[in-house]
Amino acid sequence: MDNRHIAFIGAGNMSRSIISGLVKSGYDASAISAINPSQPKLDALQAEFGINIGNDNIEACRQADVIVLAVKPQLMAEVCGPIASLDLSNKLIISIAAGVSCNSLTEYLQQPIALVRTMPNTPSMLGLGLTGLYAPDNVTSSDRAFAGKLMAAVGEIVWSQQESGINQVIACAGSSPAYFFLFMEAMEQAAAGLGVAPDDARLMIQQAAVGAAQMVKQNPQLSLAELRAQVTSKGGTTAEAINTFEQHNLRSTVDAAMNAAVNRAEQMANQF
């Protein structure tokens, strides 16, 4: 990938995840800048990854070839306002914000822009991310390729043909690490109730989660139901646990949760 200069506007959790993955994948740290109002996050990023840091959004955007908009959705309009004074015609804009549409971003930046909307997730910090991407028709194949390679440096990528695909990615991958953490938290609490020592509980849950995820990854020929069946002896312990989940409507709960994530993204798109 050509080392275009990338400015991350907002140096929070998600920028940190992507920067970490990028630098670990060999992207030139001197071609990465992170901009943030508060200093401690910047100092930590510079110390850990050797990237450039600053507090001036405009100057960073002026110097950058690629601008990654990585602030909270509700701040996007305010942050883009001053950036709109720059000539962005030779720059690629990448947004990672949930629920801020291409139309809104174009309106905030007040000029035609080459814009790629993306939806990454925090496992990007380990190179195990999943990023959904969408680009309107005006974005060149070279900019699409750069955005794809950038996010592929921190995990798998999936392109959406429609902008609405980004909200599907939010439900399935952007938000979903939190679903797995919640499930593991619930297991941790139940383990405590069974009298398991906290360190042992964490280790057991962690290894089961990592092992199960690896089994999914390494056995694409097996459906998830088949992998589950391999654990579930007839009349055994797992069957009792699984029946309990089914009786308590785990599937409809998950369905409702994922639809709630999409609905919220759609609401946000009207709001921001």
Ligand SMILES: NC(=O)C1=CN([C@@H]2O[C@H](COP(=O)(O)OP(=O)(O)OC[C@H]3O[C@@H](n4cnc5c(N)ncnc54)[C@H](OP(=O)(O)O)[C@@H]3O)[C@@H](O)[C@H]2O)C=CC1
């Ligand atoms: N977290 C996640 O799993 C994912 C998040 N996203 C999206 O990523 C975006 C960022 O989320 P996340 O990283 O979690 O949020 P964070 O709150 O961790 O990061 C946002 C950062 O923006 C900074 N900031 C605030 N105002 C400005 C400003 N005027 N100029 C520059 N930076 C500013 C904040 O600085 P300070 O703290 O100093 O105020 C903060 O460091 C959101 O739009 C979210 O939708 C997308 C996919 C996954």
Ligand SMILES: O=C(O)[C@@H]1CCC=N1
């Ligand atoms: O919760 C959020 O809105 C962001 C988007 C996906 C993950 N975090």
